[in-house]
Amino acid sequence: MSKLKALMKQRRITQVELREISKTICKVPLPRYTINRIYQGKLTNYSMETLIKLCRVLEVTPNEILSKSDYDKLFKV
Incomplete structure (x- = not known):
């Protein structure tokens, strides 16, 4: 299970809700596909x-x- 999935389950946030929140916070919201x-x-x-x-x-x-x-890939450690 991804850490994002575990975190969202813990907070009871769906992917749709995460996208909606990103629309209010970010100039360019997170794409559904990426989420x-x-x-x-x-x-x-x-x-x-x-x-x-x-x-x-x-x-x-x-x-x-x-x-x-994931950290190693992102920062190419």
Whole structure:
């Protein structure tokens, strides 16, 4: 299970609700496709911009969303 999925389940937020919140917070909202792929664990090498948007929308730090391998891919460690 992706950390995003676990976090959303814990907070009882659906993918649709996450997108709606992103519309109010971000100039360019998170695409539904991107949210779904990250949620399903199929997209792990997303952009820093996407990570920042997720953090702003969910009011969390990157550590709460990224796994160690995601972190390594994003920052090419």
